[in-house]
Amino acid sequence: MAGFAVKNLQIAVANLNPNRMNKFFTRTKLIMIGFCMSTFSVYAQKTVLPKQTDRWAIQPNGSITWAINNTVPHTDHIEMAGEKVAIWVEYGLDSIKRSKISRTVVFPTFRMLPDGTRTHISYSFQDNELPRFYVNKRLLDFGTAKSSKSGSLGYSIKKINHKGIMRVSAETGSPVLATIERSFFPSVDQPMAIERFVFTNVTATDLPIAMEYLKREVKTDPSRSKVQEHSVIMGTVGDGNTVVKPGQSVSFTVYYLATDHPDQLPVINADAEEQKRVARINEIQAPLKLETPDQVLNTAFEFAKLRATESIYKTKGGYMHGPGGLAYYAAIWANDQAEYINPYFAFSGDRIGHLSAMNAYAWFAKYMNPDYKAIPSSIVAEGDAVWKGAGDRGDQAMIAYGASRYALATGNIDSARKLWPLIEWCLEYSKRKMNVEGVVTSDRDELEGRFPAGKANLSTNTLYYDALRSAVLLGQALNKPKSQTEAYRKEADALRINMEKYFGGNVEGFETYKYYEGNDVLRAWICLPLTMGIFDRKQGTVDALFSPRLWTADGLATQAGKETFWDRSTLYALRGVLQAGETEKAMDFIKYYSRRRLLGDHVPYPVEAYPEGNQRHLSAESGLYCRIFTEGLFGMRPIGFRSFECTPRMPAEWNNMALRNIHSFGNVFDLEVARTAKGKLMITIKKDGKDYKYQVKEGAMQVIKL
Numbered sequence: 001m002a003g004f005a006v007k008n009l010q011i012a013v014a015n016l017n018p019n020r021m022n023k024f025f026t027r028t029k030l031i032m033i034g035f036c037m038s039t040f041s042v043y044a045q046k047t048v049l050p051k052q053t054d055r056w057a058i059q060p061n062g063s064i065t066w067a068i069n070n071t072v073p074h075t076d077h078i079e080m081a082g083e084k085v086a087i088w089v090e091y092g093l094d095s096i097k098r099s100k101i102s103r104t105v106v107f108p109t110f111r112m113l114p115d116g117t118r119t120h121i122s123y124s125f126q127d128n129e130l131p132r133f134y135v136n137k138r139l140l141d142f143g144t145a146k147s148s149k150s151g152s153l154g155y156s157i158k159k160i161n162h163k164g165i166m167r168v169s170a171e172t173g174s175p176v177l178a179t180i181e182r183s184f185f186p187s188v189d190q191p192m193a194i195e196r197f198v199f200t201n202v203t204a205t206d207l208p209i210a211m212e213y214l215k216r217e218v219k220t221d222p223s224r225s226k227v228q229e230h231s232v233i234m235g236t237v238g239d240g241n242t243v244v245k246p247g248q249s250v251s252f253t254v255y256y257l258a259t260d261h262p263d264q265l266p267v268i269n270a271d272a273e274e275q276k277r278v279a280r281i282n283e284i285q286a287p288l289k290l291e292t293p294d295q296v297l298n299t300a301f302e303f304a305k306l307r308a309t310e311s312i313y314k315t316k317g318g319y320m321h322g323p324g325g326l327a328y329y330a331a332i333w334a335n336d337q338a339e340y341i342n343p344y345f346a347f348s349g350d351r352i353g354h355l356s357a358m359n360a361y362a363w364f365a366k367y368m369n370p371d372y373k374a375i376p377s378s379i380v381a382e383g384d385a386v387w388k389g390a391g392d393r394g395d396q397a398m399i400a401y402g403a404s405r406y407a408l409a410t411g412n413i414d415s416a417r418k419l420w421p422l423i424e425w426c427l428e429y430s431k432r433k434m435n436v437e438g439v440v441t442s443d444r445d446e447l448e449g450r451f452p453a454g455k456a457n458l459s460t461n462t463l464y465y466d467a468l469r470s471a472v473l474l475g476q477a478l479n480k481p482k483s484q485t486e487a488y489r490k491e492a493d494a495l496r497i498n499m500e501k502y503f504g505g506n507v508e509g510f511e512t513y514k515y516y517e518g519n520d521v522l523r524a525w526i527c528l529p530l531t532m533g534i535f536d537r538k539q540g541t542v543d544a545l546f547s548p549r550l551w552t553a554d555g556l557a558t559q560a561g562k563e564t565f566w567d568r569s570t571l572y573a574l575r576g577v578l579q580a581g582e583t584e585k586a587m588d589f590i591k592y593y594s595r596r597r598l599l600g601d602h603v604p605y606p607v608e609a610y611p612e613g614n615q616r617h618l619s620a621e622s623g624l625y626c627r628i629f630t631e632g633l634f635g636m637r638p639i640g641f642r643s644f645e646c647t648p649r650m651p652a653e654w655n656n657m658a659l660r661n662i663h664s665f666g667n668v669f670d671l672e673v674a675r676t677a678k679g680k681l682m683i684t685i686k687k688d689g690k691d692y693k694y695q696v697k698e699g700a701m702q703v704i705k706l
Helices: 002-014 020-042 271-286 295-308 334-348 351-365 395-410 413-432 458-477 481-503 525-533 538-545 567-579 583-599 617-632
Strands: 064-069 074-079 084-095 099-111 120-128 132-134 155-162 166-172 178-186 192-201 207-211 213-221 232-235 240-246 249-259 287-291 313-314 318-321 378-380 386-389 505-506 510-513 638-640 643-646 656-664 669-676 681-687 690-696 702-705
Touching: 064 166, 074 295, 084 166, 084 178, 084 638, 099 249, 099 313, 099 669, 166 510, 178 505, 192 334, 207 334, 207 413, 240 249, 240 287, 240 334, 249 271, 249 295, 271 295, 271 378, 287 313, 295 334, 295 617, 295 690, 313 351, 313 583, 318 351, 334 351, 334 395, 334 617, 351 395, 351 413, 378 643, 395 413, 395 638, 413 458, 458 638, 481 505, 510 525, 525 669, 538 567, 567 583, 567 617, 617 638, 617 656, 669 702, 681 702, 690 702
Parallel strands: none
Antiparallel strands: 064 155, 074 084, 084 099, 099 120, 132 207, 155 166, 166 178, 178 192, 192 249, 207 240, 213 232, 232 249, 287 656, 313 318, 378 386, 505 510, 638 643, 643 702, 656 669, 669 681, 681 690
8 A cells, every 4th residue: 555655656746847846745745644643543542441430339248339428310220030020120319319219020921912022011110109108107208308297208218239139228207217128129939029118116215107008900901911811919918007116127018929810829928038039149149259359340240140140030931041121031042142141151050040051052952954044033932932033143153152162161961962963053054154255144143233234244253163163172072073073173264264354454444353344434343253262453453442433431332433332242342352361451441341330320230232222231241241250361261071271361460369169161169360479370270179280371371171
């Protein structure tokens, strides 16, 4: 390009007459200076991360609390889930601290017709629908922060706390008569959500406190109800009047449940339901403990584990992990489940997580066919219907990538044998979709046409490439014919070369990737090759990802110049930049992102997208967050049923980090990394009371065999 420009400049100069020479050189000099400055500015610009002000604070028990003070107005929402229910709580206070809480309760296994993705039943309940409460014979008014002269008592929220149960601490009366703690949580195994009210008498005298009896039933339209009409019931437990001694408490319960037998309601024990919820939270959080010097990262990891794992629904089609967000339940997707979350479950140690992973792959396997027609993108309505409205989104590459990584990391040969035919089929499907340039074509990508993806996109191809690499390793572990695994190896090598030719290029001044042929605007998914171990364009890609063209206050813009963001690409990018060895740069952005999602204005989990979905806490994104650490920070890449590559990326300011109680590769073990006096890293595997040590240079890979 430079030689071409010089040659044309010489021709132009030769054709100029002497009187115009000075004007030409002056004008040319200004043009060239402007060109150089604009080109330099693309590379010179750096993203300056904005200073963050925390709304929430981490507590000693690992929860987070918002102490209200004067930090109003503010609204937010959170979702919690059990096997048969999800509860979405939207909460907030206005400028004079009047509170408003709305709860939407979703019942994934109670369906309407016709079958579809969103045909579960759900109902919303507002504060003004609650039973009436009386304190000292005065009506409690949830809609005002101050007591009124007419006799009603105000309700003043002091703090809100999250850790799998949403707890709202408030006071009523002036002077204060009672404190009130409201708790919102889903039942672990029943189609029911619970809201508990615990009143504590803070006066020096006896205090009468009462809740009125309430039972309200709604029946669905029988002509549209699946199997039979469904009932949704809001009711009370513990209603009546109680005289509470000074310093003592009384509790009341409001439940929200669905049933097909309203005349046979279960006995509702709110204490027992809360204990089961706490036990399930502890069960999810006990394995896979992240230990770093950074409390925010450790806590965000714990919250992400919870959201990633709680959102599994027990359906007639087996356990199905569902994204949630008031839209996606009792169903599975090739991206959210097969690609994002299931490889995380291989490390999580959660029994139900493993059941849901194997069930998801089993459902996709039912749609294999000899004609190699695409597997549906989504299987919905407990397995009774499918969705394939976006055509082939590269779903087979997603499934093969996730299933092969899951099979290796789980370390269960029986599971791997069950998954192998599905992996084989999906790889063959993708091979048959190759174009003349040697890359895989697909109708869309996982964004389903929201943004252009061309006839062949980088996402589908990188997933297929990594699936081939994993299939080589998995096939060897299963003693498959060498001819088959060697064929996969050659296909992966050829695809990598073809991907560089087809997608590699200069986009907006960065030596990175065109997301599809003809693409000339930076896209977030250029991060994907880094997560698959392709570092040929590492520097240009990392520079582009963290440039002002892509990085926004909420992570990566889906496309440069657009406000739309999807956390999934940000989470892939943060992992990929770590894998590429850009540890210090990656950690700055990981710390920023984690603090914003855990302690900022919308907490406490990674989100789906904006503006679509209003930043719903879809659960698979939390699995991607955890994978930043398992695969990025600790560099764990499965290569066999009992072995993995470990390339730790420890920040310079840390001396130690660990992942404890890892349930993977058929073992339970700890992985510690410590900096040695000689500037190297000591990797220690703790298993069965023994220590296995490996010393490596910074950035070096160590094969770990368990």
